[in-house]
Amino acid sequence: MSEQTRVHRWGADLQSALAYPITSISRVISAILIAIVTYVLLILSTFPEMSIQMLGAGLQWFDDTMILLTENVLATNGWFGLALIISYAVLTGVAIVNVVAQISVTGISSLSDLIGVLPGLVASGCASCGAGLLGFLGFAGAMAAMPFHGDLLRVGGIILLLTFLARAGDPRECRLNI
């Protein structure tokens, strides 16, 4: 397979993977819900100490916590940083819907695909929210010390997720490499 064909195939597979969740209403809703949950977790993890204190004081502080931490991401990382977090949340929604579809189509026997999915999700999740967790673990200033306040890590996480999605393609199709 030539390089050009491979790139073309990669692009087509990625497109198929990204398009799958919008093939039915239930998939769209699932992807959106997963994306929202992921966004909430990522935002809360940008300042875990504060999140724990605020939510520990009562769930009535949930919206304030989300707003304050979102504003803090904007003040620290700008719109680009916030866009990265949103992108990661959306991609996670797509990835999880696709994984569920893949399992339902090919069964749990498709272990090689699962092995491909899990590290992708974990690695990208860690890359995206790990900066905040580092601070929680006592590495003060970890975020500031990271390139572009952790944005580079987030970009790395998103690339990992896109790579996984392109590798898997449309979860309803078996891929044959010839």
Next chain:
Amino acid sequence: MSDSIDKNSRRAFLGTAGILITGLAGCTSTNTETDNKTTTKQNTTTDSTRATSNTYSETTTETSTQEDTTSTTASKPQSLVYASTETTDFGINLKDNPLMGSPNAPVDLYYWSDYQCPFCNRFEQDTFPKLLEEYIKPGKVRLVILEYVTIGDASKTAARMAKCVWRQVQEENPDAFKRWHASIFDAQKKPNSGWAIKQNLLKITEGVKGVDANAVESCLPKNKQSLSASVAADKQAGKDKGVNVTPTFIFDNSTSNGMPSSIQGAQPYPRFEATIKEVMK
């Protein structure tokens, strides 16, 4: 009124952010609350606070009419901002740190910050003015300002400059430090974007009444070692108390047997109020 508008606009912001996740883009949020912490006048001092702090009640009357004419000498009323060489019951050495509020306040509030930290700025703009009016000026809480440099080299520069400013003004015009501190936070931009380099900070300093920018400029190289040591001592004191992020606030009531409480991040004013009430018990 402005709080409710602010709250509503924040909720609108959150809703828009939710829509963003689904693939749309574009929303914004602004902090419209003005900075009044350097110009707010003292309005009331309750009888109960007079009872706890006679010296300070004279002072607050003074600061309400002429904030800049205060000093730390015994013959003059106590300024809102002042110096001390004591080591508190909580174990924090106050030498080289600005204090704000009554020396007899039942609660000490230790505030570790970084001039480049956006959440510190959020506290300065949103929560501090209310805290000042409701607890610091009435003599219920004494604020201790400590440096906790984490964000970058410019943060170190700002922290050292803060120490220079404090050393310069603490004897004759301690309230000038409050103005300088507020001016730096007002000028804050994105962390490590260059806004906190020495020359820009000096330029801001030039505009602060009661602070000699030239003296601050010469103070920085002349006292580099002691300034660094003082900034490092603040950070170490924080680390010893479990601080690892900015802003961190620790509330300690030396007159009770209760444990100190802490707040991390720019939490809303009611969270501060609830914590102070808890610590005061």
